[in-house]
Each structure stands twice: as structure tokens, then as C-alpha cells.
Amino acid sequence: MSNREPSRALLVTGTVGAGKTSAAEAVGELLADAGVPNAVIDLDWLRQSWPTPPGDPFNLEMTLRNLRAVARNYWDAGVERLVLAGVAETGEERERYREAVGVDLAVCRIRVEIPVVHRRLERRHEGQEADLRWHLDRSGQLDRILTDAQVEDVVVDATDLAVPDVAAAVLKAVDW
Ligand SMILES: Nc1ncnc2c1ncn2[C@@H]1O[C@H](COP(=O)(O)OS(=O)(=O)O)[C@@H](OP(=O)(O)O)[C@H]1O
Numbered sequence: 532m533s534n535r536e537p538s539r540a541l542l543v544t545g546t547v548g549a550g551k552t553s554a555a556e557a558v559g560e561l562l563a564d565a566g567v568p569n570a571v572i573d574l575d576w577l578r579q580s581w582p583t584p585p586g587d588p589f590n591l592e593m594t595l596r597n598l599r600a601v602a603r604n605y606w607d608a609g610v611e612r613l614v615l616a617g618v619a620e621t622g623e624e625r626e627r628y629r630e631a632v633g634v635d636l637a638v639c640r641i642r643v644e645i646p647v648v649h650r651r652l653e654r655r656h657e658g659q660e661a662d663l664r665w666h667l668d669r670s671g672q673l674d675r676i677l678t679d680a681q682v683e684d685v686v687v688d689a690t691d692l693a694v695p696d697v698a699a700a701v702l703k704a705v706d707w
């Protein structure tokens with residue numbers, strides 16, 4: 532019999548520019564520091580194909596297919612904790628992500644005050660006018676969607692936290 536704890540997954544969610552990707556990467560580093568076999572997946576990379584099907588602007592169906600395959604590979608390789616960075620707008624989407632990873636899925640939302648998000652986006656998309664405009668508009672809109680939907684188990688307020696502190700707060704919030 533194995534002494535291994537059951538495998539678990541975590542979705543780090545939040546509006547565009549909230550710091551999902553940065554936090555998820557830092558969570559992976561903390562887990563590695565603690566000797567826990569883990570993998571981090573930025574869901575954005577699992578949906579970067581063109582064109583997207585009609586009615587599926589964020590390529591959700593392809594994201595889920597890719598995630599199912601990649602997660603299985605990681606579990607087979609001995610990963611014990613899978614950390615995802617991405618957006619689940621509804622409880623139904625959350626359930627589809629859980630089904631795709633095939634294990635318990637905790638969801639932690641990173642909440643950052645919108646003016647701070649805007650400043651970060653202005654830096655990240657410097658010199659890319661159209662991209663910046665889209666992200667600035669979407670950040671407030673998606674923040675409201677996530678606030679109303681309450682898809683998450685826990686929220687971490689990361690407005691004043693540096694990335695490693697966000698990661699530590701996320702791990703504490705989900706009790707990992
Ligand atoms: N519902 C839903 N599902 C999936 N993804 C969502 C959704 N809503 C918004 N987003 C966010 O949309 C952002 C688009 O990122 P892209 O890299 O594809 O676009 S772009 O190249 O920057 O224009 C990318 O933003 P960032 O979070 O800032 O990376 C996605 O996370």
C-alpha cells in the first residue's frame with residue numbers, strides 16, 4: 532500500500548491581470564521547496580489555437596480536451612499536486628475542469644483592486660494599444676462576473692502582496 536496522499540488540483544482564478552499566472556508559478560515553487568511533486572499549467576497555453584469555434588471565444592472545449600490529456604500524463608509521472616492558472620466563470624465550468632483533471636479541485640480567487648490591475652496591465656501590455664484596451668475593459672467586466680458567480684472556495688486579497696506572499700496566502704487559504 533502507498534503512503535501517498537490523494538492527488539489534488541488547484542485552480543488559481545481571478546480577473547485578467549490579477550496575477551493568476553504569477554501566483555500559480557510561485558505556488559509550484561513553494562510546493563517544490565517543500566518536496567511535493569507538482570506541476571503548473573497556465574490554461575491560456577492550452578487554448579492558443581486559431582480559429583476558435585463559433586460560440587466558444589475562449590476555446591473552452593479545446594482547453595478541456597488538452598487539460599484532460601496533460602493532467603493524465605502528469606498523474607502518471609507521479610505528480611501529487613496540479614496547479615492551474617485560469618478562469619472559470621460559472622459553477623458548471625468549474626465542474627468541467629474538475630472532471631478534466633479527474634481529482635478534487637480547489638478554487639482560489641485572487642482579488643486585486645481594479646486600479647491596481649489596470650496599472651499592472653498597462654505595464655504588461657506596454658506598446659500594444661489594442662491588447663491593452665481589451666484587457667482594461669475585460670478586467671472590470673470579468674471582476675464583476677466573478678464577484679457575482681462566486682465559483683471559488685476561497686478568496687485571497689492580493690492588492691498589497693508581493694507574488695511569493697500571494698502564493699503563501701493561496702496555499703494557506705486552501706489548506707494545502
Ligand atoms: N472565460 C474565460 N476563459 C478563459 N480565459 C478568459 C476568460 N475570460 C477572460 N479570459 C482571459 O482572456 C485573456 C486573453 O488572453 P490571450 O492571451 O488569449 O489574449 S491576448 O493575446 O492577450 O489578446 C487572458 O487574460 P489574462 O488572464 O490576462 O492572461 C485570459 O485569462
Ligand SMILES: Nc1ncnc2c1ncn2[C@@H]1O[C@H](COP(=O)(O)OP(=O)(O)O)[C@@H](O)[C@H]1O
Binds near residue numbers: 547550651652654693
Ligand atoms: N503580486 C503582484 N505584485 C505586483 N505585480 C504583479 C503581481 N502579480 C502579478 N504581477 C504582474 O502583473 C501582471 C499580471 O500578472 P499575471 O500573472 O500575468 O496575471 P494573470 O495571469 O492573472 O493575467 C504581470 O506583469 C505580473 O508580472
